[in-house]
Amino acid sequence: MLLYCFRGIANEDLTPTTMARLGGIAACHFRREGLGEISIAGDYRVSTPALKSALIGGLLGGGMTVYDCGNLPSGVIAAWGKHTALPSCMITASHNPPEWNGVQFMEPDSHIWSPELEATAKAALEEPFSWPRWEQGGNLERRDDVLEQYLGWVEEMADAVGSLKVVLDPGGGVGHPAAELLLERLGMETVVINAEPDGLFERRPSEPREEHLDELAEAVLAHRADLGLAFDGDADRLAVLDDRGNYVRADYIIELLCRTQVEPGPCVFNAGVSLLTVAAVEKLGFEITPCRWGQTFLAQEMKNIGAVFSAEPDGHFAYPALSLRGDALASAALLCAALTHEARPLSEIIAEMATINILNVRIEWEDDLLNYAEQVQELIEREYDSVLRVHDRLLIGTDEHRKLIVRQSPFDATLRMSAESYGETTVEEMIEQVRAVITPR
Numbered sequence: 001m002l003l004y005c006f007r008g009i010a011n012e013d014l015t016p017t018t019m020a021r022l023g024g025i026a027a028c029h030f031r032r033e034g035l036g037e038i039s040i041a042g043d044y045r046v047s048t049p050a051l052k053s054a055l056i057g058g059l060l061g062g063g064m065t066v067y068d069c070g071n072l073p074s075g076v077i078a079a080w081g082k083h084t085a086l087p088s089c090m091i092t093a094s095h096n097p098p099e100w101n102g103v104q105f106m107e108p109d110s111h112i113w114s115p116e117l118e119a120t121a122k123a124a125l126e127e128p129f130s131w132p133r134w135e136q137g138g139n140l141e142r143r144d145d146v147l148e149q150y151l152g153w154v155e156e157m158a159d160a161v162g163s164l165k166v167v168l169d170p171g172g173g174v175g176h177p178a179a180e181l182l183l184e185r186l187g188m189e190t191v192v193i194n195a196e197p198d199g200l201f202e203r204r205p206s207e208p209r210e211e212h213l214d215e216l217a218e219a220v221l222a223h224r225a226d227l228g229l230a231f232d233g234d235a236d237r238l239a240v241l242d243d244r245g246n247y248v249r250a251d252y253i254i255e256l257l258c259r260t261q262v263e264p265g266p267c268v269f270n271a272g273v274s275l276l277t278v279a280a281v282e283k284l285g286f287e288i289t290p291c292r293w294g295q296t297f298l299a300q301e302m303k304n305i306g307a308v309f310s311a312e313p314d315g316h317f318a319y320p321a322l323s324l325r326g327d328a329l330a331s332a333a334l335l336c337a338a339l340t341h342e343a344r345p346l347s348e349i350i351a352e353m354a355t356i357n358i359l360n361v362r363i364e365w366e367d368d369l370l371n372y373a374e375q376v377q378e379l380i381e382r383e384y385d386s387v388l389r390v391h392d393r394l395l396i397g398t399d400e401h402r403k404l405i406v407r408q409s410p411f412d413a414t415l416r417m418s419a420e421s422y423g424e425t426t427v428e429e430m431i432e433q434v435r436a437v438i439t440p441r
Helices: 016-032 048-061 074-084 115-125 146-157 178-185 214-222 250-260 275-283 295-305 328-339 346-352 373-383 427-438
Strands: 037-042 065-071 088-091 103-106 140-142 165-169 189-192 227-231 238-241 266-270 287-291 309-311 358-363 386-391 394-398 402-408 415-421
Touching: 016 037, 016 048, 016 103, 016 115, 037 048, 037 074, 048 065, 048 088, 074 088, 074 103, 074 146, 074 328, 146 178, 146 328, 165 178, 165 214, 165 328, 178 189, 178 328, 214 227, 214 238, 227 328, 238 250, 238 328, 250 275, 250 309, 250 328, 266 275, 266 295, 275 287, 287 295, 295 309, 358 427, 373 386, 373 394, 373 402, 373 427, 402 427, 415 427
Parallel strands: 037 065, 037 088, 065 140, 165 189, 165 227, 266 287, 266 309
Antiparallel strands: 088 103, 227 238, 358 415, 386 394, 394 402, 402 415
């Protein structure tokens, strides 16, 4: 079964045959839109060369000119697509385990295909497909200047007034060498661990979660660095450690980025961003619009309101001046630039910020939230001032001092709950109230 962004187990769910068909289907879509050229890049996963080659074959067979941009971070190919006003695509499964892979098709404005467009393409995979005549095939060209162009764009955005010592952990992904080149151009001193391409993620899992970053923490301390930065496999997600090797919540990073590196304006924040962070950023002059999980939904909302920035608490930060998708490289550069304005260690800066009290709970669940959604909504209506049912499997309750989120992805049985509280009710009590509703008696 192919999930969001056509993700699946390589050579099982997602085969070269499937990729070739997807290429032809995508070519039909883009050519109907009057678009005959597309740029493509991939990550370092073991399955990427075969799947990328097959996709290129399908796009060429479908009549498109294909620019092969090599191995690049997702944010780089997305920014390239937006700046050239051409469609683009990235072969990656992002933070997922090594056996997974996928493809993210992006429109000329860098907007990842919507679920509706993906559903149409998946349905087309089950139907007979007619290829164009042989003489209508496209051309393949190599592009080796994409990263250099991107580095220049980010360098112009970053407002750095000093230098920092930074330890980078790309985790064997495509964040290296791009991040090192970018930070050094901004005047930062860098130390890199896990730099060698690792398509199996043997040194550490692709997802840069706190429990996966012990080696980075040790390196930060050993090198007396100002901070540590970790990326996932396609470098669209950023994780941060302070000068003491402690994990820093993404909510704090959002506020730091908004202090000096993003001009105030409309922003789109994932609904999971802390109440305190939203309040702090609003004081800086930003106007916040909440949004559901998923980069394609954030991108659509960014376009709707003309946003200058978007953020998710899992480390996705987007800058529409570059592209409409998460970009950990740009975020790393802008964060380092922001910290040069502070003249204090990151640990001290975080200590002076309001303490965020959030409890996130994941339940490996075989049930469907739809079976309990009405009861959960009744609970929220009874306990909270405001209830928002963003879609069937996402419910949010808020009041002056609390926020509760209950959600389940349509692609994943896992139930996710998030509780934030600064009042008398504890976050544990908020979670237990939901458990009582969803636990069969």
